[in-house]
Amino acid sequence: MTLLKLFVTSLLTCFLMGLAQAQPTVGSRFEKVLPLGSGASVPLPEGQWQATAVTQTVTPNQVNKFNVTVLKNLDLRSPYAALVIRASYTPARWPNTICDRPKEIENSFLVNRHGTINSQLLNKCSRFTSVDDGLELWIGRQKNQNSWYWPSDVMSGLGSIQTIKTRNFIQAEFTINQFEGFSLRYNVFMLPPAGISSVKFSSDYKAGRISSEHQLLEGWANILMESLQQSFFNKKPQPILALNYKTDVSSATVASVNPPTLPPIENVESLEAEKLRDARTQEILRELANPRITSASAPKPPSAPSAAISPSLPPPSSPSAQERETRELKAQLDQMREMLSKLQAANAASAAAATNKPSETPLAAAPKPMAKPVFANRKALIIGNDLYTDVPKLQNAAADAEAMSKALEGVGFKVSKHLNLNEKAFKQALRDFRLNIQGGDEVLFFFAGHGVQLGSANYLLPTDIKGDHEEQVKDEAIQLQKVLDDLQEKKTKFALAVIDACRDNPFKGQSRAIGGRGLAPTSAATGQMIMFSAGSGQQALDKLGTNDKNKNGLFTRIFLKEMIKPGVSVDRVLRNVRNEVVTLAKGVGHEQTPALYDQAVGEFFFVP
Numbered sequence: 097m098t099l100l101k102l103f104v105t106s107l108l109t110c111f112l113m114g115l116a117q118a119q120p121t122v123g124s125r126f127e128k129v130l131p132l133g134s135g136a137s138v139p140l141p142e143g144q145w146q147a148t149a150v151t152q153t154v155t156p157n158q159v160n161k162f163n164v165t166v167l168k169n170l171d172l173r174s175p176y177a178a179l180v181i182r183a184s185y186t187p188a189r190w191p192n193t194i195c196d197r198p199k200e201i202e203n204s205f206l207v208n209r210h211g212t213i214n215s216q217l218l219n220k221c222s223r224f225t226s227v228d229d230g231l232e233l234w235i236g237r238q239k240n241q242n243s244w245y246w247p248s249d250v251m252s253g254l255g256s257i258q259t260i261k262t263r264n265f266i267q268a269e270f271t272i273n274q275f276e277g278f279s280l281r282y283n284v285f286m287l288p289p290a291g292i293s294s295v296k297f298s299s300d301y302k303a304g305r306i307s308s309e310h311q312l313l314e315g316w317a318n319i320l321m322e323s324l325q326q327s328f329f330n331k332k333p334q335p336i337l338a339l340n341y342k343t344d345v346s347s348a349t350v351a352s353v354n355p356p357t358l359p360p361i362e363n364v365e366s367l368e369a370e371k372l373r374d375a376r377t378q379e380i381l382r383e384l385a386n387p388r389i390t391s392a393s394a395p396k397p398p399s400a401p402s403a404a405i406s407p408s409l410p411p412p413s414s415p416s417a418q419e420r421e422t423r424e425l426k427a428q429l430d431q432m433r434e435m436l437s438k439l440q441a442a443n444a445a446s447a448a449a450a451t452n453k454p455s456e457t458p459l460a461a462a463p464k465p466m467a468k469p470v471f472a473n474r475k476a477l478i479i480g481n482d483l484y485t486d487v488p489k490l491q492n493a494a495a496d497a498e499a500m501s502k503a504l505e506g507v508g509f510k511v512s513k514h515l516n517l518n519e520k521a522f523k524q525a526l527r528d529f530r531l532n533i534q535g536g537d538e539v540l541f542f543f544a545g546h547g548v549q550l551g552s553a554n555y556l557l558p559t560d561i562k563g564d565h566e567e568q569v570k571d572e573a574i575q576l577q578k579v580l581d582d583l584q585e586k587k588t589k590f591a592l593a594v595i596d597a598c599r600d601n602p603f604k605g606q607s608r609a610i611g612g613r614g615l616a617p618t619s620a621a622t623g624q625m626i627m628f629s630a631g632s633g634q635q636a637l638d639k640l641g642t643n644d645k646n647k648n649g650l651f652t653r654i655f656l657k658e659m660i661k662p663g664v665s666v667d668r669v670l671r672n673v674r675n676e677v678v679t680l681a682k683g684v685g686h687e688q689t690p691a692l693y694d695q696a697v698g699e700f701f702f703v704p
Contacts, residue, residue, distance in 0.1 A: 120165055125147075129333045129335065136327070136329075138280070138282060141174070141284070141339070142174060142176070142339075143169040145167040147165055148257075149250055153247050153250070155244065160184045160186050161185075161186050162183065163183050165180070166178065168253075169259075172345065175287045177257050177260045185278055195223070196221075196699075204224060204225045205224050205301045206317065208222050216508075218272065218273070219273050220321055220325075222270045223268070223269055224267070224268045225298075231262075232261050264294045269284075270282040270320060272324055288343070289309040289341045289342065290342040290344045309341045312429070313339070315432035316337065316339045322436060330442075330443065330446045332446075334439065337431065473534070473536060474509040474537075475509065475511075475532060475537055475540075476510070477525065477539075477542070478497050478500050478542045479556075480493045480515050481515070481517060481545030482544075484602070487557070490544075492544070492648055496544040496649055499652065499653075519573075521558075530586065533586040533588060534586070535586060536587070537589060539586075539588045539591045540594065543594075543597055545596075545597055547598065548573070548602065549616040551616075552616055553577060555570065555573035555574060557597075558573065558574070560572075563602065576595065580626070589623065590700050591625070592625045592666065595626070597629070620693040620694060622695050622697060625667065625693065626692070627670050627690055629650075629652075629677075629688075630691070631688075631689045634689065636649060636688060637650040637688055640684050661703065662704065663701070663703070663704065667700075670690075
């Protein structure tokens, strides 16, 4: 009985210790790692961190509850001033990342999805924003706009951060969401590099004036994101590299916790200083692009001054300092790349282990892309009809459907493919697909075959359509708008309908004409994109001439080529398709301009 009591007491003690560690307490100090309980943690940038607020906040829809910790850096010479860490242990099916808020992204720079998209089991996003009027005024704005995200106790914890109270700064935000799992949001308040304001630093990046500090910050962000995944989701504490760039605070002497007010950086930065800075940046970038400098081509340091030179005169500027800076920068970037490769490999191994799949990547090597990415909610219905019984047959529709199915499976879609469907089978396929869709899914519907415009509505034709009169076609064909409405009712996160049905009018040889060439203009509901292979009144080409041996129609072959390009958003893919189709059709004297109707919210990618 004594042993049983001891065992129960030990379990209870461990449990209570776990609860005590679940959230830090106000005043506690940390270095390198912040424990969050149950083995989870987050890495901390260099410095000595003290918790100034510990609280909870709930999203407006009451779905997610975040445990929030505010930390200030006691090392006032560090570029990092404060952290706000939000950890949610409430499983959410499809939590959004900050990359899904277009208005906020417009005001940001160095935005990065880190190779993920929303529908993956783990999706990520980071961004940096500039704040030009100091923390005090920024806090006032956030209280009015985002009271749930920045509650009063979090704001009071930030209010004690003196380093950026009246100084311009950069806010970096990192989010990682796990499908039906936990979420992490990590905000860093940091100083811009020395001699440049945060706004100028941001605008330079957007204008393509990429400095060495931009490169360092981007590398640091990549490493931090992978470290967050390792530490919080994989429960393997992982420190991060120091960000070695100078700030106006780090180069000044810090006398006390409340340093004297520094002059605004905008006044320090003269036009001449900006020119020198740009020149130095360009030199560093050239050196990075061509790192192999031979002893013959490398600039030689000046010889020692002769005795005839007055010792009171300053020695001529030596390029060796710049060379050292270049080598140091390159060494740090190389170190970042090496560490990033190891972290990515470790995270890939953890993901493979979680899905009971062996990892193909050794920890010391850069991770290889998976042959087929794992997505939780990508579903596609593909239909290709070309063997019509009572209207002209088509040549490419089934081949287009086959190729599209294979391509979509390769980018993580669960595909339902059907060829040559009559009316009954067509409608059954739509019903089955509709039942399989859940809220939050990303859905693609592709149809290749005959389509016709009747009035202002568009109809997709099954293979057994007769077309004796217009009312019969309306009854037996599939109205496209009905398909789109069904997707909208299912509350899909993103729906794309691709219709390659703008062939010649299949009923034009009838004694009474039904419909006309092409499809009618349409409109997309919120969250939907629709693309027709040709515009209103136009015919979509199957071939570019008698010598064209490609088994796919013009529109589909271009679509297949563009959709597999990595890092290109879906809306950009569709616009690229349209541009190339127009060019190729004009080359054979034909006018074909694919029609695009876009009401999607957020960015989506076939291949991240």
